[in-house]
Amino acid sequence: MTVLVLTGPKDATADLVIAELNDRGVPVHRLDPGDFPKSLIATARISSQRGSWDGRLRGEHRDLDLGHVRSVYYRRPSEYRLHPDLSGPDAEWAAAEARVGLGGVLAALECTWLNHPRRNAAAGVKPVALATAVRCGLTIPETLITNDPAEARAFISKLPSQVAAYKALGTRGPSGVDGEPYALWTTKVRANEITDQVNLTAHQFQEWIPKAYEIRLTVVAGQMFAAKIHSTSDAAQVDIRTDYDSHTYEPCDVPRSVTSGVRELLGTFGLRYAALDFLVNQQGTWHLVDVNPNGQWGFIPELRAPITRALADLLEGTP
Template sequence: MTVLVLTRPLDATSDLVISELHERGVPVCRLDPGDFPSCLSFGARIGPGAGHWAGTLRGQHRDLTLGEVSAVYYRRPSAFRMHPGMAGGDTRWARAEARAGFKGLLSSLDCRWVNHPSRNAHAEIKPVSLATAARCGLDVPETLITNDPAEAREFVEALPGGTAAYKALGPGGPTTDDGNAHALWTTQVRAEEITDAVSLTAHLFQQWVPKAYEVRVTAVGRRLFAAEIHAGSDAARIDFRTDYDSLTYRPCTLPGEVTAGMHWLLDALQLRYAACDFLVSQDDGRWFLCDVNPNGQWGFVPELREPITEALADLLEGKCS
């Protein structure tokens, strides 16, 4: 049986897991769906009495029979690259057909997924993940989603300290004319800084929690790996992704209620893997969950890189649930 890894060509995180699986003698096939249809083709059939599609994926380096796949590691596949000679409307149609056909076929595989793309997509919806976390007993900061500037100002003004964190609701950020997206980092905002431009789309404002540090909790099956993240610059204290070089890490133990809440959260969202970010209040040590990343990075914490790699390999190999 073969572990299918779906990711782009340059993905150091997948490289770690693939190397571990190779060392264990587990067959691995790495494919990038973005290679379809130029360098990747397929054919699959189903008929009366069949409970699954039968067929073959034909890549640049090897072929893979669908029936061989025992687990799928869905990491960071790139977007479909359609033929450059197509017109704009034809390109959009062909890309939609690729999603429905090629991605749809992969999504139908009845095997162990880490994670299934439909579960990732569901968990990435912030209103869903925050409400689910709260139902699972985890503390979430006071949060408002709105396109009403007056309501946003009123909410922020009433918060302790009169300050909120403004965050993007979805992955990525605004897109430039050439199609490149730039990151939208977390920012601090006060009521008087909120303009009527808020009315143009949905915005998320979240209670600003003065923190002692952050904690990245990485869940692999039923195993939880946690590390304190201590910011060494003003920028990193607002959003640690802006200055990784200033960060220091320290593996830590989770409070019992956070451990229980994390297990309930993964069960509720039907995830086998997630990376969740917590703010630990400097006032009372209270843990606030602020983000659920169903496909988040984990290799940046040196002390946890090897154990998380091994845990993911165990999960894909079927050694744990």
């Protein structure tokens, strides 16, 4: 029985888990669904007599028997690479058929998923994640989502510090002149900086939390791996992603109330894995700001090995 890893060609995070499974002698098949249909051939069958899909995926170097998959590590598959002759509506149709066809057959595999893409998608919708977190007893910053500039200004003016954090709702930023998306970092905004361009789409504004430090909490099958993140640069104080070189990390315990809320939150979404971001103020209150159902974890040196082992345990089926 094989662990199936679904990810693109360059994924250092997946590499860590694959190396651990290889060291244990656990069969692993790394596959990028983006190779379909260019260099990946899929054949799958189902019938009234057999209620699960049976078939093979034939790649350039290896084949995969769908019936031999024990677990799936769903990381970061590439977009489908279609035939170069396809463009416009034809390409859109072909990509949609690939997503439902190959993607659907893979999603129907009855095994351990880390995590199933359907569950990732639900937890990755920020308004849903924040509302669910509050119902699970977790604390979040005051948050406004609006396309009304006047409402945004009024919201910020009423905050204790009269400063808000603007954060993009999605993971993909707008495209630049070369067509490639660029990152949208968290920014501090005041009411007088809000322009009428807010009416062009939905925008998220959150109460600015003066933080003592940030927390990255990684959860694997209920196990909690937390680390304080201290940043020295001004830019990283606003958004830690802007300057990883300025960080120091300190593994820490998780308050019992946060542990309980996080377990309920992940249980609600059916997640076996998630990386969560908290801002901790001077009074020690943990404010949840992000739920990343497929977030990174390898950047914290002290937690890299234990998280890798926990993920491998889950995929291998070790109690």
